[in-house]
Each structure stands twice: as C-alpha cells, then as structure tokens.
Amino acid sequence: MFSGLSAFPLTPMNENGLDEPACIRLIERLAAAGVDSIGALGSTGSYAYLTHAERLRIAQLAVKHAGNVPVIVGIGALRTRDVQALAEQAQKAGASAVLLAPMSYQKLTADEVFGLYEAVTRDLSVPLCVYDNPSTTHFEFSDELHGRIAQLPNVGSIKIPAVSADPDIAKARVDRLRELIPSNVTIGISGDASALTGLNAGCDVWYSVIGGLLPGLAVAITRAAQSGNLQEAARLSETLRPVWALYGNHGSLRVVAAMAELLNQVSRPCLPLPLKTLEDIDRKSVATLLKALELE
Template sequence: MFTGLSAFPLTPLDDTGAIDERALQLLVTRLAEAGVHSIGALGSTGSYAYLTRAERARVARLAVGAAGGVPVMIGIGAVRTEHVIEHAHDAQQAGAAAVMLAPVSYQPLTDDEVYGLYADVTAELSVPLCVYDNPGTTRFAFSDALHARVAGLAGVAAIKLPGDGAAERTGALRPLVPASVAIGVSGDQFAAGALDAGADVWFSVVGGLFPELALAIVREGGPASARLEPLWALFRRYGGLRVVATAASLLGLAGARNLPRPLRLLDGDARTEVEAVLRGLG
C-alpha cells in the first residue's frame, strides 16, 4: 500500500466538539472515489493528538468503513507506550491495513528510547507500521542511522520523511534500509521533487481535500505542483492544517468550527486569501 498517493483527510468536529461523523465519511468517500492509492486517517491533519481513545477508535472504524476497500492507515501516536499499543489494537480491530507512529513525547527522547518505542509497538502488531519522522511537531529529529536501525525491526514497512530535504535524503536512506521498506515524503510543496528523486509514496495533506489535484502531481510532477504555488504559499504562511480546514468549511465539506480547540480556522484577511486561492484554482 505504500506507493503513489496516500491522502490524509481532516477529522472534522461539529459545533459541540464531537466527531462530525457524516462529514468524516464524506471526506473519506471522496478520496476513495477519486482513486487515491491509500488513505491516512488520524495523522497530524486528522488531529489525532487532540482526541480521546474512544474518539480515535470510532474514527478508525468510520474511515475503514467509508473507504470502499481502499487501504487505510491509522495514526497511533501517543506520549506513553502503553497508550500507543492500545491505539494500535483499536486500529487493527477496525480493519486498518497499516498504522503510523510518530515518537510523540513531553520529555525529549533519546535515540535508544525511540528505538525502544518502535520495538515495543511492532512486537504487538499484525499489520505493517510506517515510521512518522515529523520533527516539526515531535521535536525529535531522526538521524539516517536511527532510521536504518528502526527499519530493521520486523513489521516496519515505510518511512515518512519531512518534506524539506526529502529528495536528497531519499537517495541517502535507500541503501541503508531493507528493500522492503518504502520511503515516502510529506510536506506537500516538496512532494514532486521527492517523487522524482525516487520516493515511493507521498503522504499528502492537500490530497485529503483535493485528491484530483494531488493525483495530478503524482502523474505529472513539477508542472502540476507549480500550478499550486498559491496554495503552497498559504501553507507556508498559515500551516497546512489551518488552510485545509478553512477550505473545507468554505466548500461546505466541514463545519465552521471543525478543528479541536484551541486550534481555530483562519478568519479575516487570511480567510479571504484562502477563498481567493480556491477561486483561482477552480
């Protein structure tokens, strides 16, 4: 399942702060019908860190049910290893095809602690695991040596690299990890370059809301990505999550308060900018 476009939808909330189940199912169904290669529920775009265990288990079941047979990967990150394992079991029971794990922490982690986290979790899994390298949120930066060490664990099937520098890093990592481990990229504006450099899969924020635009980048590369530069500029300025959540609200695909507090949708001039870019992209 770790090829092509892996689209990461929002986990929209309603005005009461509960999971907006209808909106979630609609978003996932749109992705499946567009022909994405896999779906990543409860990633950073899916606000996994803000949800309870029960909410996350429910989202996992809804996403798998709405995906129409498209493989679904479920994010399982949490601060404590035992809680990660609980989320992993919930994801597997929901029918997840894979799970994704970032080394979430409050205290800074050492390399040995991160390796131990993945060793403990993979020992409990019956589905493949994707290593989520996301220093922007975890404040933990994987070295290539640590990636190679973790990739040697049974059950590790993919690495999700941060976008900046991913094109160069893909080539550096390829000889260090088993051939069975896919190397993928996040950071949407960097995806075309990383795919051109040999990355196997793009884990996409924009693909979770605009799958057709993202699939065009998978097919065409740089020219299709360049057409989305106004959107990438918004991502750089405001963050991809707030931009896509605001866009989803403007398009009627999610409500006006679809992010978990304290996160908020863009308003004022920023919201007007998003609306203008959407019009420009058709």
C-alpha cells in the same frame, strides 16, 4: 499500499464531538478519486486531540467507507502502553497499516525512540509506517536511527519530512537513507511543497495533506510523476504554489481546514480548540485562491 498517493483527511469536529457525516464525506471523496491509501488520524486528522474512543470511531468510519482503499491509522501517544493499546484498537477496526510518530512532552532520546518502535512492532499483525515529523514532535531522526528501526519486524515505510528544493541534494538524501534500510521498506515524502521534488528524487509515496481535501489534483500530480511525465507533474504542482505559501504562513492544518470550510465539505468550526481556522483577511485570501483555482 505504501506507494503512490496516501491522502490524509481532516477529522472534522467541534467541542460537542465528531462531525461524523463530514468525516464520511471526506473518506468517500478520497476513495472515489482513486487514492492509493487513506491516512486516517494523521497530524491533519488531529489525532493528538482525540480520546481513545473518538479515535476508534474515526478508524471504524474510515475503514467502513474507504471501500477497497487501504486505511493507515495513526496510533501516536505519549506513553508506550497507550500506543500499544491504540495499535490493537486500530487492528481490530480493520486498519491495513498503522502510522506512528514519537510523541513526547519530555524530549526523547534516540534509544527511547528505538525502544518505542521495538515494543510496538513486536505485537503488530499489520505493517507500520514510521512518521518522521520534527515540526510537531520536536524529535529529529538520524538516518542511522531510521536504519535501525527499519530492521524491526513489520516496518513497511518511512514518512520523511520535506527534502531540499535542490534536486541533486534531495536525491542524495533519499539515496543515503535507501542504503540503510531493507529493500522492502518504502520511503515517502511529506511536506506538500516538496512532494514533487521528493517523488522525482526516488520517494515511493506522497503522504499528502492537500490530497486529503483535493484528491483529484493530488492523484493527477502523482500519476504524472510516476509515469515520468515530469513536465505535466510540474505544471499541475505549480498551480498549488500559492497554497504552499499559505502553509508557510499559517501551517498546513489551518489552511486546509479553512479551505474545507469554504468548499462546504465541513461545518465551521472544524478544529479542536484551541486550534482555529483562518479568519478575516487570511480567510479572504484562501477564498480568493479557491476562486482562482476554480474550486469554489
């Protein structure tokens, strides 16, 4: 489960509620493409904007329509008691694993973050993936803190942010973390633009935003990397370079949401206000890119 390609789909919605048919379509599309796991209610799934009831519904839909593909459900919240309640809810919904980022309004200390994971993992019956995402949480894990948390029961993977574009530096970063964690805990790369570098540096899994919308291409890149066909993996990854550039300008969520709308996978709007997908010239840029990629 914590290896290969983990695809993170959008949670299509508007101010009237969840777009359940679109959610189901996206999940079934991922399962049909042969992804290794599905990350429901990650940052791309806008978990922080949803009520507990809405999150339960998405978890249920994901598990029901994923077939035999394991579903990892995000359980992040501001208060420990809410994270624990969401963890119990995800497990009852049939999640194969949970994903936890240290959300905060007041900036957290390292001891507070450790205490969060210690409290949550104590009562889990499924594995947990540690979500290290400083761009949204504004908390930066040290490798030493990762090492402490990885010793806790039920920790199965660490989702790290983008690595250096320099292959040697990237490998050194992964190797350093690997020395501090148990051998049964995998390391996953996020930040789509550095996914191939991370996989080549020794990461076990690609936690992918683009994989949640274009699973076929993301699976092909992952399988090529896993088989050691680095030339083919690089060729396929290079086709997505313009997408990574748009990520840098607008954020991956807005770009992927605009792509999903233009591909008629979801209705417009599909993000919770105040978030908006791209408009005007930026939207035209995405449409042009989709045409160039022959994804109209």
